Amino acid sequence: MxxxxxxxxxxxxxxxxxxxxxCVLIAKKQWTDYAALGCFxxxxxxxxxxxxxxxxxxxxxxxxxxxxxxxxFYVYWISLAIExxxxxxxxxxxFRLAMAPLxxxxxxxxxVFKWAAGISVAVALGNAFAPxxxxxxxxxxxxxxxxxxxxxxxxxxxxxxxxxxxPMGLTxxxxxxxxxxxxxxxxxxxxxxxxxxVLHPRMATTYSVINGVVICVILAxxxxxxxxxxxxxxxxxxxxxxxxxxxxxxxxxxGDSPGFVAVGGVPPELFAPAELEVMRRASLKMVTPFPxxxxxxxxxxxxx
Amino acid sequence: xxxxxxxxxxxxAVTGAVASTFVSATPAKATVTxxxxxxxxxxxxxxxxxxxxxxxx
Numbered sequence: 001m002x003x004x005x006x007x008x009x010x011x012x013x014x015x016x017x018x019x020x021x022x023c024v025l026i027a028k029k030q031w032t033d034y035a036a037l038g039c040f041x042x043x044x045x046x047x048x049x050x051x052x053x054x055x056x057x058x059x060x061x062x063x064x065x066x067x068x069x070x071x072x073f074y075v076y077w078i079s080l081a082i083e084x085x086x087x088x089x090x091x092x093x094x095f096r097l098a099m100a101p102l103x104x105x106x107x108x109x110x111x112v113f114k115w116a117a118g119i120s121v122a123v124a125l126g127n128a129f130a131p132x133x134x135x136x137x138x139x140x141x142x143x144x145x146x147x148x149x150x151x152x153x154x155x156x157x158x159x160x161x162x163x164x165x166x167p168m169g170l171t172x173x174x175x176x177x178x179x180x181x182x183x184x185x186x187x188x189x190x191x192x193x194x195x196x197x198v199l200h201p202r203m204a205t206t207y208s209v210i211n212g213v214v215i216c217v218i219l220a221x222x223x224x225x226x227x228x229x230x231x232x233x234x235x236x237x238x239x240x241x242x243x244x245x246x247x248x249x250x251x252x253x254x255g256d257s258p259g260f261v262a263v264g265g266v267p268p269e270l271f272a273p274a275e276l277e278v279m280r281r282a283s284l285k286m287v288t289p290f291p292x293x294x295x296x297x298x299x300x301x302x303x304x
Numbered sequence: 305x306x307x308x309x310x311x312x313x314x315x316x317a318v319t320g321a322v323a324s325t326f327v328s329a330t331p332a333k334a335t336v337t338x339x340x341x342x343x344x345x346x347x348x349x350x351x352x353x354x355x356x357x358x359x360x361x
Binding site: 060163188198 | 305306309310313314316317319320321323324326327330336337338339340341342343344345346347348349350352353354355356357358359360
């Protein structure tokens with residue numbers, strides 16, 4: 001019973017920390033860079049408030065639990081689907097911010113990320129459409145697969161940010177790292193939780209308390225990172241022989257559209273009259289490569 | 305500091321990979337996951353007569 005009331009308190013704490021993190025993000029004028037995270041927090045606040053209200057109403061009216069479970073179920077799973085998609089967008093935006101100084105590699109990386117994420121999501125959703133899955137099972141399975149894919153991609157991002165943080169001119173106090181760390185903790189917890197639920201498929205278990213504690217730690221981390229002043233990005237110095245630099249230059253050139261030159265079949269109507277006049281005068285001034293036959297003969301006799 | 309943070313990140317990634325492998329190796333029907341939240345996961349289908357224990361925690 002004690003753990004049950006503690007879970008309720010964690011629910012309220014989660015909502016409060018979500019509101020705090022969102023307010024700090026907006027107050028520090030970070031919405032432009034972290035709009036996806038702001039949307040994630042907003043969705044989480046809305047869904048948590050609705051779920052808490054349903055739960056409190058069900059506790060006060062035990063006879064209506066059966067009817068109240070419907071909205072709880074759909075609000076939970078739909079909000080989970082939205083949050084998974086938004087979390088993918090957060091991963092994308094964090095990668096974009098981290099790679100901002102190296103425009104070429106940023107463009108190339110974002111292109112690769114889009115394809116990798118698209119294929120992963122397609123494969124994950126394809127796995128959910130197994131023959132034995134129907135109706136609600138199909139919905140929950142598809143959302144679960146989507147979330148699992150997003151968790152794995154997030155962990156890959158966290159590894160990248162952690163090991164490339166110094167070449168990118170960032171530190172562990174940077175908001176990019178703080179947001180990535182929070183997302184990584186969330187993803188790991190999601191994956192561990194899904195393994196736990198294989199063994200204990202009940203609604204409120206001991207893991208719900210662990211879940212509550214983990215999300216509060218994550219939200220507190222984000223709030224702290226946004227509340228504290230961020231150190232400026234260091235100047236990135238690379239040796240001229242660095243393959244990092246070379247790949248960046250190559251990647252920058254990859255996206256350029258080539259110039260075109262007309263080599264034939266150009267009708268004169270395409271040119272403006274002024275252009276035609278310029279070309280006519282220029283051709284008159286040009287030295288004739290082969291002089292007329294009479295002039296050539298005269299020149300020859302003079303020489304003799 | 306650097307070593308601690310890197311160790312933490314590697315630990316998170318390895319834990320996630322192990323958990324993901326465990327879930328994938330489960331022969332049972334499709335496993336569900338849930339979000340990291342203090343809100344309990346509705347694991348029962350919507351027509352559950354007991355409402356999956358809603359309002360009791």
